[in-house]
Amino acid sequence: MTTTPPQNQRIDYASTLDHRTKIVILAGVLLSLFLAALDQTIVATALPAIVAEFQGIDLLSWVSTGYLLASTTMVPIYGKLSDLYGRRAVLLFGIVVFLAASSLCGIAGSMLQLIIYRVLQGIGAAALTSTAFAIPADLFAPAERARYQGIFGAVFGLSSVIGPYLGGLLTDNISWRWVFYVNLPIGIIAMAFIILKMPKLASGLRAPIDWLGTVLLILAVVPLLLGLTLDKNLYPWTSPLILGLFALAIVATGIFLFVESRVVSPILPLDLFRNRTYSLINIISVLNGAAFFAAILFLSIFMVNVVGVSATAAGTTLIPLTMGVVFGNIASSFLVQRFGRYKPIILVGFVIMAIGFLLLSQMDASITTLGVTLRMIVVGVGVGPALPLLNLALQNAVPFEKVGVATASRQFFQQIGQTLGAAIFGVILTTTLTAQIAANFAPIQSQIPPQFQSQLDPNQLRNGASGGEGASGEQVDVGARIRQGIEEQFDNQRTLITAAIRDNDAQAQATLINNPQTPEQFKAVLQPGGVEAAVQQQLDAQYGQLEAALKSGNPQALAALQNDPQLPAQLKAQLGQIQPETLSNPQAVDQILSGIRAGLEQQKPAIVAQAREQALAGALSAVDTAETTALQQGESLGAQISTALKQSFASSITQIYFYALFPVIIAFLLTLAVPEIPLRTSNRSENVPVFE
16 A cells, blocks of 8 residues: 655745845855866866776776766755755765765776775765755745756856866876865865855755665666676676676666655655656656766767867867857746746757757767867757756646655756766777777788887777876877887897997897897897907908018019008008018018018007997998888878777767767657646645646
């Protein structure tokens, strides 16, 4: 038998509080909302650097998915707690948890640690966002509430302008860790303001918390997301683990629905689903959340790895998107306040959003920053109306005493959509990117020299940023990496050749002799004693020529030797002093030859040193020539690899934008079926429309 909840009457703050008090409360709420909104935008710009340092593109989606999972699960719970204990207590608790988790994120030592701390951060953030969207419904009637929706948009706009730029600036110039540390001073200011300025803002309602439903909700959502995001190379879709996770999610969902239909105060009141507006808007929120999150999550990765900009520039690309959202938000709120109609504006927003995603799906590797910016503006303008007006339409359609839990449930379903979108699109990215890189690298894989194979492994390059060395998350400069490798290789070769020839280093000589790339003409010189042997052979040959000429007694033979360019000038001078008649005296000839032999032996060390320098100069000249050729080939290869990498990222991410079109189209069709109810002029429950 179904138990009905206690009929407590919600306090009508819209009529009991003066306008000045409402504005003070609203300011405190917006300050806390700014903290949560800033974290969303500032972290996105640091993702390429985080992936680069931790080499964790397979877990990339979980940096956001873990945060959203925790936040999504806790939103309904915080909604109940804020009703029971007041909005201020929940806000302060959320800020403390959020700041503690931010500090832990900043000192994370691995991708897994960062994900765990992001989960804790999401637990704190849920308190901020759930109360922020519920409080305006407490303070203002629906007809009056529309004008304040633009203020919420301004907060998101401010965080969207500051967050990406600040995140990129910190990432490029200090470290990605500071995108988490920066939350601390902002959070302390928000906490002080709430303590000093914000009243308790309790609702007056009393109801138990649905703990069993909370546990079942976690058991339904967590296994589902794990099954979607685990590496399918390790755990295929048909593996026992994945099938078991999906089975657990299905069973937990069934038990959850059974329990929620019978508890006194359910986390998700199932009776509200009899309201067509409530049901349709929650489904639309799932689709809208999934699509919009796809636009934000992968934009920085596209800008860094395809357009080739820094993390700072990638962050600034988010600014036009979010400013488009703010413009659509404020403009739609103004139009609703002016004409009292919200459904046509939501429909137009979805049409514009669909056009934006279609344009994004047509991008290629040659796209410029301006081209991406214009497309993101279109998407932002389309997203803008949906965010505030879906909330307004839902709050206007449900009984006032249930407006808090209804608002929390709509936020819950939107974040479920964001979580599912991050998980599903993250799986699409990792699988398609692997396939694209394999296909684009196949024609050039054989051209990569063996010594660079490990540095240019496609499985490492798909992480996007430079192997963890560039903390700024810059695009991989494959050409520079190849050039550096070639220069280092030839510098090492020069060092070895110098040690082997000039210093007669036996180890260096052995290394070069055993290297198949060393030319054969140099190996004889590199043999132990090779230079000395060559010099001795040269001296013996010269002495043999001199001996034959002198003993021949022929002055013409002696004159011919003086014209030999191979003989040293000093020796030629000695030969020029020999008189022709001396050649006929054998004893004098023997004496002259003995002096020549002694002179050659005396000059031998200098001749050996000179021979070493000549051999070294020849070897280094050959190395220079080979390096020039290798650098030219490396530059060409680097250009091919960079192009292949850009094409791989471009194809993979634009495919995600194409898939994001489908939830937008379905959301548009469902919005057509949403009944448009005139906006209520007060929060009195008797004005609530009857369930349909």
